[in-house]
Amino acid sequence: MASLYRRHRPRTFADVVGQEHVVRTLSNAVQQDRVHHAYLFVGSRGTGKTSMAKILAASLNCQGEAGGGSGPGGPTVTPCGACESCVSIASATSLDVVEMDAASNNSVDDIRDLRERVGYAPVGGRHKVYILDEAHMLTTAAWNAFLKTLEEPPPHTIFVLATTEANKVLPTVVDRCHRFDFARPGVAQIAAVLRRVADAESIEIPDEAVALVARAATGSFRDALGTLEQLVAYSGSAVALEDVLAVLGAADADLLFGAVDAVASGDAASALRACARLADSGRDLGRFFGDLEAHARGLMVTQVLGGVPPELSVTPEQDERLAEQAARVNGADIVRLLELIAGALRAMKDGADARTQLELALVKAATPGLEPSVKALLARIERLESRGPATAPARHDLAPATAAGRAGAPASPAPATPTGPPAPTTPTASPAPAPSPAYGSAPAGRTAVAITAQVEGQPPVAAATSLPGAPLVTVQEAQQVADEAAAAVAAEIATEADPSPAVAAVAVVDPAAPGGEPSFSAGVELSLESFGEVWPAVVDSLRAEAPMLASLLEDAQPAALADQGLTLAWPESSAFLKRKAEDPANRELIAGAIRAVTGSSLRLAYELRADHEVVAPTAAAQPALSEEELVKRFMDEFDAEELPPEPEEQT
Structure with missing residues (x-):
């Protein structure tokens, strides 16, 4: 007994689902008797390339008149399916339609044998059609041997080359063919074919199961019909959703929705329990990765488009549930989940345990704090923002000028390089100043610093603060803050309120200094x-x-x-x-x-x-030393002693 795919494959152009551009072009070519001598059908597996080639052959060689033919051998776009030619083509026994597997017949000798057979006339039809499956498997030498025949075949011969990898076909071959790219069918198109076949075969299957089979087929009519036939062998003529889940090893919708809800709510425990239920059910964890990835993608697409697109539509209830979850779940969580799934799949290809990678991906997605990445941090921020505004902690503002700088106000213009060193502010190890209107509410015991910096060609700026992260202010404002802080320190010394030290200082940065290190001046004014x-x-x-x-x-x-x-x-x-x-x-x-x-x-x-x-500035103020003083200093410096004069010799 033939399989469901062979029994229900399209017989005419009208039976083809999708591929409108191919159907329209070939139908017009048949009607106008302008069929080309070579075609190149390109597409992924199960998209109907070979079926389309057989429909073309049946349309050219149909011998019946019921389909609109013009007598024996007349071309028609609606082959009857009852004549000898149509029946033999459908059963793959026609001598006028030759199917070759280029994967096993790819040598030069095979092509030579083909060239000899091409010269023979059709047996019962008008055209002889050669269908080469997996044409990209032919060797370069075989293509070169076949090139002349492909370019100028006999008038009654038509070649159809079917391939899934057009990039491996020689450009000189592609130039001699009419190329058609077969698109992958969508879930809705595959579901329509499944429903039509199920009705024809009296198979009871719910729409949810049909949608799940169509999604699992990943764009292949042949895979979808093969799965349906497997389900019939498993459960008989009545197929339930649980049967589909058992045969495919796929996860049901409740498990997918529950896993995403656990991630969105930050409930890592629920995510781990979902993994445990999946493992206990005996389903393939690798398959669950694919289902979860497809579900997360559906949520992302629904969020972006603002609704469930037709290619993701399953049933009205399922679509409504998907849209509701997409509106409720944070977009950042979905994107991170997709990225974590992709990373887990890569780890599994390297030999990592599937369950461990699944649990790790879900736990990381549910608790961004466990992942030290920028995207995880952004996800945490988005979750905090979604909970409403939080009360900001009180901040210790500084002088009015520094508060304006923190708020983003531009610094007021400052003069060029100061005409002298900063005003002295004497350091002291004294109690911290109490908060004053001029210096703000800096806490006691902190160092009050006014830092002045100047880059070559730029006006000088300064920062005055007792806390890290000082904003930029002008030199005058910083100096004022430092002076007032020193005054507050001096005032606090008299009261002896707190033994904690506080220092007011001014730092000047020299652009030529190595590393730009500041030099602190404690109030020493040079002359x-x-x-x-x-x-x-x-x-x-x-x-x-x-x-x-x-x-x-x-x-x-x-x-x-x-x-x-x-x-x-x-x-x-x-x-x-x-x-x-x-x-x-x-x-x-x-x-x-x-x-x-x-x-x-x-x-x-x-x-x-x-x-x-050229004399020392202090030389005029120093008194001249006498000879005795000079000798004494010399003796002190070198720890010398004066020797008495030698006695004169008497003559």
Whole structure:
């Protein structure tokens, strides 16, 4: 007994479901007697390529007149199905329709044998039709041997090449054929064919079971009819939904909806219980992955389109339930579930346990906190937002200027580089200041810092805060905050309210500093005199790292200090030393030494002066030492002793 697929395959163009472009083109070609000598049918398995080729052969060779033919051998778009030619074609016994499996007949010798048979005239019909299944399996040598025959066959010969991989067919072969691409049928089209066959065979099957079989066929009429025949063998002429689930190993709708609801509600325990029920039922876990993925995809598509599309429609009740869940479940959860399923499938291909991967995917989807990824974090945020606005914790605002900066207000324009060092704010280890209107409500015991930064070519900005994450404010506002904080510290010292230390300081960032590290100034205002006192320490700090540079600076003296700029002067006789100090590497080392000793970033300038002008700024104030004082200092420095003079020899 023939299978359901062979008994109910389409016999005429009118029986074909879908493929309208193929049906219309071939019907017009048959009616107008303009049939091409070679066709290339491309499509996935079970889309009707071979059936369409047999319909074309029957239409060309039908010998009956009931279908509208014009006598024996007349072409018609409605073959009768009763004449000898139609019956033999349907039963695959016709001598005028030759089916070849190119997968097993792909050599040059097979093609040579075909070329010899092509020359023979049809036995009982008007045309001789050669159908080559899996044509892409022919070797290159076989295609080259077949190319001339395919291009110029005898007038009564027609070739139909059927393939699932058109990219493997030689371009020279494709150029000589009329190509038709067969589309995969949708679930609704397959369900219609199943219902028609079930009615013809007196098979009782509910619509839910038909939809499940159609979805499991994945676009193949042959697979759908084969599954229906398997169900009839399993349960007889009455097929129930449970029978379909048992044969296919598929999950029922309740299990799929319940798993997604558990994910959406963050109930990992319910998700694990769903896995347990699935495993206890003996169903294929790999198949459940596919069903869950298809269900999640249906939810995503329904959310995006705002309704259930026709290709996802099963039954009115099922469609309503799908739309209701799509409206209720968060879109981020669905997308993450799809991605987790894809990752689990990849792990299963690498040999991972199916149940473990299923449980891991569902638990991760239900509890985004277990997955340290950005998308998981976004899913958690969306869940929090969906629960309504939460009360924000109280924040400690700073001065009014800093509060405006935190709110996103632009910083007010600041002047260019300050004309002098920041105003002094003396550090102190004293109790923290109480909240004041000027400094805000900074908690006691925290360090109050005003940080000033300037990038080359940009106006300086500053941040004043006692908490992390300070906003940008202007230099004047930061200085005001620091001054008021210092005043509050001083006021609190008198009251001795809290032994917790608080410091008010100003930090200045030099763009040329390595790594942009700030140098903190604790209120030391430099002058030429005070800098002259520390200049020897600057030179000494360079001796360990750059002794040659330190020797270059021994003849130099600070000559001017103004506007954050320091001028070093060499005597005119030391012009060579000045040129060596101007080297960029040496200039950077000198600036770093000054910053390390004084805590200030100064711009350096070099010049030559008369020898008598290059003196230490404090030299005039130092009294000249007498000879005895010089000897005494020398003895103290070198721990020496004075030897008595040798007695003169008497002559």
